[in-house]
Amino acid sequence: MGYFRGFAVTFRKMFEKRVTTPYPKRKRDKPARFHGRHVLNRYEDGMEKCIGCELCAGVCPAQCIYVRGADNPEDAPVSPGERYGFVYEINYLRCIHCDLCVEACPTEAITETNLFEFSFTTRADAVYTRDELLVDAETGQPNHLPWEDWRPGDDEHTSGWMRATAPSGDATYQGRVAWSGELGYGVRAAEPTEPAEPSVDGGGS
Ligand code: SF4
Numbered sequence: 167m168g169y170f171r172g173f174a175v176t177f178r179k180m181f182e183k184r185v186t187t188p189y190p191k192r193k194r195d196k197p198a199r200f201h202g203r204h205v206l207n208r209y210e211d212g213m214e215k216c217i218g219c220e221l222c223a224g225v226c227p228a229q230c231i232y233v234r235g236a237d238n239p240e241d242a243p244v245s246p247g248e249r250y251g252f253v254y255e256i257n258y259l260r261c262i263h264c265d266l267c268v269e270a271c272p273t274e275a276i277t278e279t280n281l282f283e284f285s286f287t288t289r290a291d292a293v294y295t296r297d298e299l300l301v302d303a304e305t306g307q308p309n310h311l312p313w314e315d316w317r318p319g320d321d322e323h324t325s326g327w328m329r330a331t332a333p334s335g336d337a338t339y340q341g342r343v344a345w346s347g348e349l350g351y352g353v354r355a356a357e358p359t360e361p362a363e364p365s366v367d368g369g370g371s
């Protein structure tokens with residue numbers, strides 16, 4: 167008798183709406199703040215935002231960032247500051263995509279894209295270098311490496327929206343943007359999901 171009850175459950179489930187998708191042919195939409203593969207950003211004039219301060223490396227709980235700063239060459243500065251990120255590496259065998267590096271960065275140099283499908287086969291490929299992480303100097307778009315599966319939209323919101331504590335997510339900052347412009351995108355609009363009115367205590371979310 168128990169068998170028949172089991173078959174009845176199976177039969178009933180055949181007509182219910184599926185909760186799975188035929189991945190990888192079809193993929194679910196990702197949240198705007200999804201934490202994926204990092205990028206190193208540039209200002210609108212093409213200068214690199216990273217100043218090689220190593221705060222991201224210091225805060226990283228997985229100790230997977232390696233940074234070495236160097237003085238900017240006077241005749242051809244790489245960043246607007248005194249120094250720039252001469253060596254920059256992220257080891258994706260360790261990264262847990264917590265985004266603390268993004269929170270710690272004082273210049274909004276490092277952010278995360280929505281890309282999570284990057285299946286490398288060697289340790290060398292797993293350690294992303296500065297050149298691989300830097301966005302293109304002309305378009306501001308992330309590099310598309312051979313083992314990465316970029317889909318439309320994966321690189322759309324790689325700046326302010328990724329930052330959990332961005333003031334644009336607070337009702338007090340309604341309609342204001344506290345994020346510098348970047349190559350390829352300019353100054354992004356305020357986050358559309360921000361609340362219409364400040365909360366009762368006036369402190370926002
Ligand atoms: S996302 Fe977290 S674990 Fe990954 S590099 Fe940044 S701080 Fe480290």
Ligand code: SF4
Pocket residue numbers: 215216217218219220221222223233251270271272273274275276
């Ligand atoms: S990415 Fe940001 S926190 Fe890390 S070294 Fe560069 S400027 Fe400093």
